[in-house]
Amino acid sequence: MLTFRNPIPAIVVGVLLLLVSGPRAFALGSQVGHDDPWNPEHIDHLPPEIRNAVTHMCGNSPRAAHYFVTYLNHAQIIKLHFEHLHCGEAGGFCRGDNCLHQEYVSKGGQYRLIKSYYGRDND
Template structure:
């Protein structure tokens, strides 16, 4: 007698799970999508670095994933300008060389220590 009540309930729950499945898959597939160029990567930089980028590129700067790399426990930040887009189409590359900048943290603030052109494939 106990099992006769359980079977219809179990079947109903299973049916509900199967009906909702495409919606679940659709939501799950959108989770991994991220825009390759976005301004949030600039917004996450320390204020001194963000300010320098704004002076060079304006407020509409957008960066790809590897624009900024953090080394030595975030004491050193390297910027790769081939991964930066500006609204006014400012170019930071010359042939196969692109602008690089390195910032170091001293006393809780970042300062530019090196600016140079390097190959755009490193």
């Protein structure tokens, strides 16, 4: 371990180390995770059978907000909240204050639709 009686050499050593590291050290230290509020990855991470159903209903390039999908009972039940889905030209998943909700359950390693209803965004 280096010890300095005068703090100026320590500062100089620190600056030299940063200069030798290059701009990459500054870039790595300043990266911040950013998740687009309407992110297609929220759809991409769904099980294939649910992802295919959403794509069929929505068309190409569905994008979802954070709370489009909720997982219950260790992901045995997956709930979709269509007020948090953006389909571009397609859509129409809401009727006034009520929007389409769907619930899927895992049976034998695959998910199947067990409930589809219109409700408020508070369940």
